[in-house]
Amino acid sequence: MSRIAYVNGRYRPHRDAAVHIEDRGYQFADGVYEVCEVRDGHLVDEPRHMARLNRSLSELDIRSPMPAGALSFVLRETARRNRVHDGLVYVQVTRGVAPRDHAFPGGEVAPAVVVTAKPINRQIGEANAETGFKVVTVPDNRWDRVDIKSVSLLPNVMAKQAAKLKGANEAWYVDADGFVTEGSSTNAWIVDGEGRLITRSAEHGILRGITRAVVFDLARRDGLEIVERAFTVDEAKQAREAFVTAASTVVMPVVQIDETPIGNGAPGSIATELREKFHTMVHLGTN
Ligand code: PDD
Numbered sequence: 001m002s003r004i005a006y007v008n009g010r011y012r013p014h015r016d017a018a019v020h021i022e023d024r025g026y027q028f029a030d031g032v033y034e035v036c037e038v039r040d041g042h043l044v045d046e047p048r049h050m051a052r053l054n055r056s057l058s059e060l061d062i063r064s065p066m067p068a069g070a071l072s073f074v075l076r077e078t079a080r081r082n083r084v085h086d087g088l089v090y091v092q093v094t095r096g097v098a099p100r101d102h103a104f105p106g107g108e109v110a111p112a113v114v115v116t117a118k119p120i121n122r123q124i125g126e127a128n129a130e131t132g133f134k135v136v137t138v139p140d141n142r143w144d145r146v147d148i149k150s151v152s153l154l155p156n157v158m159a160k161q162a163a164k165l166k167g168a169n170e171a172w173y174v175d176a177d178g179f180v181t182e183g184s185s186t187n188a189w190i191v192d193g194e195g196r197l198i199t200r201s202a203e204h205g206i207l208r209g210i211t212r213a214v215v216f217d218l219a220r221r222d223g224l225e226i227v228e229r230a231f232t233v234d235e236a237k238q239a240r241e242a243f244v245t246a247a248s249t250v251v252m253p254v255v256q257i258d259e260t261p262i263g264n265g266a267p268g269s270i271a272t273e274l275r276e277k278f279h280t281m282v283h284l285g286t287n
Contacts, residue, residue: 001082001083002014002015003082003116003117003118004078004081004082004117005017005078005114005115005116006074006077006078006113006114006115006116007019007113007114008110008112008113008114011077011078011081014116017114019097019112019114020097020112022097022098022099022100023094023096023097023112024094024095024096024097024098024105024112025092025094025095025112025151026094027100028102029150029151029152029153029154030060030062030094030095031062031092031093031094031095031112031150031151032053032056032057032060032062032092032093032094032148032149032150032151033053033090033091033092033093033149033150033151034049034050034052034053034090034091034149035049035088035089035090035246035247035248036049036075036088036089036091036247037087037088037247037248037250038079038084038085038086038087038088038089038117039086039279039282039284040085040086040284041079041084041085042284042285043075043076043079043089043284043285044247044279044282044283044284044285045210045214045247045282045283046072046075046283046285047283048210048213048283049210049247050068050071050072052149052208052210053091053093053149055148056148056149056150057093057111059145059147059148060095060148060150061104062093062094062095062111063110063111064111065093065110065111065112065113066113071091071113072285074091074113074115075089075091075115076285078115078116078117079117081117082116082117082118082119083119084117084118084119085119086119086120086121086122087117087118087119087120088117088118088120088247088248089115089116089117090114090115090116090117090118091113091114091115092113092114092115092151093111093112093113094111094112094151095109095111095112096109096110096111096112097109097112120248125249125250128169128249128252129251129252129253129267129272129275130267131255131267132252132253132254132255132256132266132267133168133169133170133244133249133252133253133254133255134163134167134168134169134170134254134255134256134257135163135168135169135170135171135172135183135242135244135254135256135257135258136162136163136166136168136170136171136172136257136258137171137172137173137174137180137233137257137258138159138162138163138171138172138173138174139173139174139176140155140173140174140175140176140181140205141155141173142155142156142173146181146182146205146206146207147202147204147206147207147208149207155184156184156185157184159171159173159184160184160185163184168256170183170184170185170186170244170254171183171184172188172233172236172257174233175205175230178232178233178234179200179230179231179232180200180230180231180232180233180236181200181205181206181230182200182205182206182207182209183244183246185246185248186209186244186245186246186248186249186252187199187200187206187207187209187211187212187244187245187246188200188236188242188244189215189242189243189244189245189271190231190235190236190239190240190241190242191239191240191241191242191243191268191270191271192227192239192240193240194225195224195225195240195270196224196225196226196227197215197219197224197225197226197227197270198226198227198228198229198231198239199212199226199227199228200228200229200230200231201228201229201230202228205230209245209246210247211245211246211247211249211250211251211278212245214278214281214282215245215251215274215278217281218274218277218278218281221281222277224270233257233258236257236262237257237258237260237262239262239263240263240268240270241253241254241262241263241267241268241269241270241271242254242257242262242268242271243268243271243274250275250278250279251271251274251275251278252271252275253267253268253271253272253275254271255267
């Protein structure tokens with residue numbers, strides 16, 4: 001079955017789906033995106049993803065491409081047309097098409113929208129969670145506005161590739177003071193000796209992850225303590241557990257950082273339990 005993409009008002013097979021060569025996303029990475037999990041045919045936490053998309057758009061002064069209800073329909077319809085029962089929906093909005101010039105185009109340039117959907121094999125995710133992720137650390141070389149989910153992801157691409165070349169699954173960025181910020185496409189967490197969950201504050205230096213927010217909800221419900229503070233690589237290596245969160249991985253235990261095994265080198269019980277309970281806490285759309 002050919003995959004179907006939504007591109008600026010039309011559903012097209014991928015082989016025919018294209019954007020203009022002067023799309024500002026293509027030329028300047030002048031755009032934003034969201035990745036939303038699809039689980040049992042439902043969009044997971046769509047309202048929060050759409051709220052973050054709107055915030056990213058407004059921080060960059062990009063117009064909203066369509067009313068919220070219409071975009072919600074397109075996300076569902078793209079998942080449906082691709083028969084995605086479990087997987088991910090990707091939505092990208094750029095400032096639109098205009099002759100190349102760094103400053104914003106004048107006049108009424110319509111934002112450009114692409115939505116794709118792909119299935120994910122749930123068993124592979126579960127198998128990964130049983131093995132756990134290996135993480136490498138890399139200097140954080142991103143711009144200051146990582147709170148905006150921008151498609152300008154070159155540092156993230158380079159970090160993930162560095163991890164891959166070392167046989168790892170994720171790279172954790174480390175700031176100039178030696179503190180972990182977040183992963184190349186995930187938020188970073190550790191669990192201390194008292195069972196407290198520690199993750200960097202989202203006030204600065206990281207993306208305010210939706211999966212991260214759900215873990216906050218879960219912790220509140222189940223009486224786990226969360227401490228929002230930065231932690232060093234050394235502290236992480238000595239932690240009882242470590243894990244990452246993202247729509248694409250949900251809660252994923254980390255078993256190794258650089259060459260150091262975490263805890264006993266197996267996925268931690270708190271991370272595993274959070275993973276198991278995760279979907280009891282999320283908002284599931286009605287499609
Ligand atoms: N990435 N930090 C970064 C840098 C990310 O790119 C992501 C998500 C997260 C986690 O956010 P959330 O829980 O809302 O997915 C944190 C997506 C999945 C991606 O780029 O594919």
